[in-house]
Amino acid sequence: MNDHLPTELLALLASDPESSVRSSVIQRCRDAPEEVRRTLLTDPDPDIRRSSVRTFAPPPDLLPRLLADPATRAAAVAHVVPTPELAGDPDSDVREAVAAHPDLPPGLRDLLAEDQDFVVRNAIAARKDTPPALREQVVATLKPDSPLAEWLLSFSRGTHTCPAPAPVPPHRTRQQAEALLAQAGLWIDARYLRAAADYCGVYRVLTTAMPGSSPFTSGSQAPPIARGGRRSPGSG
Template identity: 75%
Template sequence: MELDAELSALAAQEDLSVDLVRRLLQHPGARRSVALLRRDLTGELIAEIIELGSVRTLAANRSVPSRIRARFAEHGEPAVRCAVAASVRDEPLGLLARLAADPDPSVRSFLAMNDHLPAGLLEVLAADSEASVRSSVVQRWRDVPDNVRRVLLTDADPDIRSGSARAFAPPADLLSGLLADPATRAAAVAYALPTPELAADSDSDVREAVASHPDLPPALRDLLAEDQDIFVRSAIAARADTPQAIREQVVATLEPDSPVAEWLLAFRRGGHTCPPAAPASPNLTRQQAESLLARAGL
């Protein structure tokens, strides 16, 4: 392990004495680890981290006392307010409402990620003037009331409509409009009956959605088995009701023409796996920690 990584690992080690933590603050990488990960920061260490310029990282540490994080919500740098907005509680009362009215849209976007945000403020953010904020609401809010869902599904921004159609089940009276909208048609297919028109759509995402539909008629299944798009054919091959002979014919055509296509096919089949996480670094003794700090000149 490289020296910088060793120092960062030491900075996150539990039960590390305060004098060693203070020495680690002189190393930028280790200081970020201290500021973000330690749960035992004293008032003196917090003040020193702020003085050394790592307030943005400190603002993201959920173990920092609420009264201090509330101060960060008034910080002049939007990045600091973003860090605190993502996870701060409503302490003191009204803090979340102030962040919902922050002039910087990035702060309001991060606030939409906050698990402590009440439904009333999420509804305010769902009507935000900035599309990026509304998009954050779509990505994070699942138990959306019908009135908000309708607004998002019919948003003026096609990206918001598209994301909403993938995130929320649409009300039945909106389905025809969503199927007519190029931005939402592919996502809306899951809630409609597959038709020859949808199976022949010029958008391959729509045809792929039809190919994955649980109620796909055999005639449309066999038609899509010969689709020009590799991902549509792959969806047919993955169906449990595809006859073995057709599956074998389709699989023989699934030869991606690029590494990206190959990765996407593996991902959609569920065959993509992330590398295993690196094993946790063993805790260092006081003597080992002193030796490491000496090597780093701290």
């Protein structure tokens, strides 16, 4: 999409029947004129409205409407002053947004540190202004149900560690490699192997690793391979 479209054309695109077009306006025109922003912020599609609130600063007169809309309430929290009402909202997404608000008062921070939802509590632990003692107390209450969930929570807190790299696979002989390919139902044509090895400049290394009657020899009669790694029809 052209970044320098006139306002009249942007307004037409913001009302296009295709949601993908309207979504493109949000993604590519973050400094869209107020007329265009209003159209997108009040779009009939809840996903468009939600994305608009996350992208644009809503006009003040639209904030009550956006806060009353279940589809945009959580995203609209970032544009208002946190209140006890929002901190006690039944929707955990709203409470999480309050917990991440840059202007969260200490009283609401301490309240959300004891929230029933561990994602909300984790958002409090991730805050830079959370006292170390409180952070340690909150982290001790986090009990995700899987290692992946634990990693995601620690990632948001900036305390994650990347897993150790996978070990290098052991060296295999030609026979072992062929057995693995056969087990997987795959066969490799010598022509493809030779071309790939020549292209990478490692043909000599591979032929040294698989001497004798390897697939690289000119007399190899390995069944041909079809595109995509499947045996071609009639190959037996």
